[in-house]
Amino acid sequence: MNERIGVFLCNCGGGMKNIDFDTLGAKLGHVPGVTFVEPMSNLCLAEGRDRMISRIGEDNPDRVVVAGCSPEFQERLFRRALHEAGLNGQLLSMANIREQCSWVHDGDVTAKAVELVKMAVNRVRLLQPLEKEELPVRREVLVVGGGFSAIGAALELSRIGLPVTVVTREVSLDGSGEPQEDFHGCDINAMRSAVETDPGISVLTSARVVATRGEVGDFTVAITREGDETCGRYGAIVLATGYETGTCLAPGLNSRAENEPIGEASIVSQEQLSQMLRSPITVSRPGTIAFVFDFCDENSRFPTLATLSNALAAREKWESEVYVLCKDVKVDSEGAEHLYREARECGVVFLKCEDVPRITRANGRVTIEARDVYLGEETAVSCDLLVAEELRSPAGGTQTLSSLLGVRLDSRGFYQDENVHLYPVSSEKKGVFTIGECRGDLDVGRVLTDISSVVMSVCQLVSPGKIEAELERVHADPQKCVACLTCVRVCPHGAIRLSRVENGKEIAVISDLACDACGVCAAICPAKAIQFEGYRDDQILAQIEAIGEA
Amino acid sequence: MNGRIIAFCCEHSAYPAADLAGRLRLSYSGDVRIIRVPCAGQVDVIHMLKALEKGAGAVLVVGCEDGACHHITGNTRAEERVRHCHTLLDEARIAGDRVAMYNISPNAPHRFVRVADEMVKTMEQTREAR
Numbered sequence: 240m241n242e243r244i245g246v247f248l249c250n251c252g253g254g255m256k257n258i259d260f261d262t263l264g265a266k267l268g269h270v271p272g273v274t275f276v277e278p279m280s281n282l283c284l285a286e287g288r289d290r291m292i293s294r295i296g297e298d299n300p301d302r303v304v305v306a307g308c309s310p311e312f313q314e315r316l317f318r319r320a321l322h323e324a325g326l327n328g329q330l331l332s333m334a335n336i337r338e339q340c341s342w343v344h345d346g347d348v349t350a351k352a353v354e355l356v357k358m359a360v361n362r363v364r365l366l367q368p369l370e371k372e373e374l375p376v377r378r379e380v381l382v383v384g385g386g387f388s389a390i391g392a393a394l395e396l397s398r399i400g401l402p403v404t405v406v407t408r409e410v411s412l413d414g415s416g417e418p419q420e421d422f423h424g425c426d427i428n429a430m431r432s433a434v435e436t437d438p439g440i441s442v443l444t445s446a447r448v449v450a451t452r453g454e455v456g457d458f459t460v461a462i463t464r465e466g467d468e469t470c471g472r473y474g475a476i477v478l479a480t481g482y483e484t485g486t487c488l489a490p491g492l493n494s495r496a497e498n499e500p501i502g503e504a505s506i507v508s509q510e511q512l513s514q515m516l517r518s519p520i521t522v523s524r525p526g527t528i529a530f531v532f533d534f535c536d537e538n539s540r541f542p543t544l545a546t547l548s549n550a551l552a553a554r555e556k557w558e559s560e561v562y563v564l565c566k567d568v569k570v571d572s573e574g575a576e577h578l579y580r581e582a583r584e585c586g587v588v589f590l591k592c593e594d595v596p597r598i599t600r601a602n603g604r605v606t607i608e609a610r611d612v613y614l615g616e617e618t619a620v621s622c623d624l625l626v627a628e629e630l631r632s633p634a635g636g637t638q639t640l641s642s643l644l645g646v647r648l649d650s651r652g653f654y655q656d657e658n659v660h661l662y663p664v665s666s667e668k669k670g671v672f673t674i675g676e677c678r679g680d681l682d683v684g685r686v687l688t689d690i691s692s693v694v695m696s697v698c699q700l701v702s703p704g705k706i707e708a709e710l711e712r713v714h715a716d717p718q719k720c721v722a723c724l725t726c727v728r729v730c731p732h733g734a735i736r737l738s739r740v741e742n743g744k745e746i747a748v749i750s751d752l753a754c755d756a757c758g759v760c761a762a763i764c765p766a767k768a769i770q771f772e773g774y775r776d777d778q779i780l781a782q783i784e785a786i787g788e789a
Numbered sequence: 790m791n792g793r794i795i796a797f798c799c800e801h802s803a804y805p806a807a808d809l810a811g812r813l814r815l816s817y818s819g820d821v822r823i824i825r826v827p828c829a830g831q832v833d834v835i836h837m838l839k840a841l842e843k844g845a846g847a848v849l850v851v852g853c854e855d856g857a858c859h860h861i862t863g864n865t866r867a868e869e870r871v872r873h874c875h876t877l878l879d880e881a882r883i884a885g886d887r888v889a890m891y892n893i894s895p896n897a898p899h900r901f902v903r904v905a906d907e908m909v910k911t912m913e914q915t916r917e918a919r
Contacts, residue, residue, distance in 0.1 A: 338811025757860035758831030
């Protein structure tokens with residue numbers, strides 16, 4: 240009980256008018272173990288931190304409490320300041336007297352602020368220092384996939400100096416089979432040649448991932464290619480496996496065959512229509528074209544953009560009558576709203592329908608019947624060419640890869656983002672990332688963003704060749720662990736393994752690199768063998784003790 | 790400690806939501822004391838019971854929305870533990886609804902305020918009923 244606790248009270252430049260800092264300081268000065276209470280004005284600014292470091296130097300506390308804004312903001316900054324002042328950065332506890340006290344209650348809140356700081360003091364008393372070590376990490380990156388996302392990511396990763404291996408099960412990159420000149424503004428042919436000629440990128444075609452081992456920084460991946468199996472070691476893995484399209488047309492209404500000339504009542508895909516529009520050969524132009532989308536699959540960013548641009552192109556190039564039947568036109572992609580307006584101004588007719596339209600073929604025409612929401616009655620559109628709705632589903636092999644790598648799928652079978660808002664390209668397994676259409680409903684703009692995001696994340700992770708990891712933040716006591724495997728099964732990040740220790744006993748060992756610090760293992764261990772430094776039972780209970788002492 | 794509401798808030802959802810409530814200057818009861826945890830799944834039954842033993846009026850465990858737990862199943866585990874806590878409390882003839890689990894998104898400050906207000910009301914009703 241001979242801790243020396245230094246308390247810094249920050250009033251955030253006067254932004255907490257309903258706390259009496261003098262009273263607060265006075266009350267805290269009486270708390271056993273508190274060596275000093277220093278009121279500050281802007282602790283996070285340079286002068287504030289300098290003052291903090293020098294005060295620590297003067298009074299030699301062995302642990303620090305900072306009361307002020309939310310730890311979500313500046314905890315890392317203050318930990319670094321402690322480190323600069325010669326203290327272990329872990330020996331810091333923060334009291335959120337701003338967002339969770341001053342700013343949410345009317346009237347004087349000094350009493351609550353006192354309690355919150357006392358909670359932090361109680362916690363800091365029990366904190367243990369944590370050592371950090373730089374653990375080596377491999378710089379090689381594995382990219383699984385051969386389409387636009389995979390090619391784009393491989394190029395960017397190689398550009399920043401990381402050795403890249405691209406694995407695709409197709410016979411060549413960009414497995415659409417047809418070279419495309421202009422993929423939504425990106426010259427995919429040039430990109431593919433760049434990948435094939437880049438000495439830093441090795442491309443394995445007709446190859447599949449069959450097994451993986453290891454963790455972030457050192458994944459061992461077995462790849463089969465024409466019967467031969469090779470093993471590679473990688474610091475990070477990027478999944479860019481794309482999607483497949485399927486039809487949602489009723490059976491019997493099949494699409495047009497490859498070489499069937501138009502002129503007959505035809506049902507085509509978006510891709511086929513795009514090709515017709517791009518073709519320099521004058522084809523007999525369809526008099527009336529209809530598009531159907533957004534009924535079977537409401538995740539329709541890509542189909543929306545394709546429909547809008549093709550509809551516009553058909554009006555401009557062929558002057559056909561164009562009808563679009565859909566439930567909604569979702570324009571959240573960049574440029575979509577503008578395209579929609581242009582299409583309407585150009586004379587494309589949009590019909591909003593609730594139910595899936597009924598499609599029939601007769602007398603050389605395709606007829607689409609549906610209930611128009613605005614007219615409130617049944618309408619029928621009769622056309623020469625129908626562009627049918629396509630269903631997008633995860634690429635074949637996604638299930639297999641998902642279980643091989645321990646990366647989850649969402650309810651539609653696409654890869655699950657670690658956090659939709661904050662970490663869209665990460666998976667729950669550290670070091671495994673997912674980009675592009677294999678994540679679900681994207682458009683080209685978002686795919687490009689994915690590529691930039693993953694390059695940044697991978698670069699941060701593996702480029703320095705080492706990661707600074709906190710050692711044994713979550714750690715199983717060898718005396719208490721009975722190797723029941725509960726934690727191994729429960730860890731959402733696959734970070735726990737059984738390992739033999741010095742005396743020959745097998746215990747659970749939590750990887751410092753792969754652990755994501757959730758604490759679920761600590762809570763579930765039946766023998767209470769796992770403790771999570773910073774959130775140990777005694778450290779949480781100590782906070783509860785401080786509540787109510789006025 | 791009478792009348793205090795201890796809220797175990799997970800750092801990926803409830804804690805940022807509470808911070809956001811502060812930045813928007815929303816208002817809720819001054820009796821709420823937030824304890825930051827890395828995941829709702831880290832909160833153990835002993836933590837909830839100790840809080841009640843010390844005299845807390847109510848205990849909240851707030852985690853990520855269903856299906857959106859940052860650590861996949863943390864919120865589900867928390868729910869099971871809260872339910873187990875209810876069983877124990879019923880046996881001890883203490884009102885079970887003084888311990889509750891809520892799910893929240895990090896960008897839902899108004900929901901945080903509603904949850905806090907609801908818990909205050911439950912706590913007051915329980916106190917009157919005693």
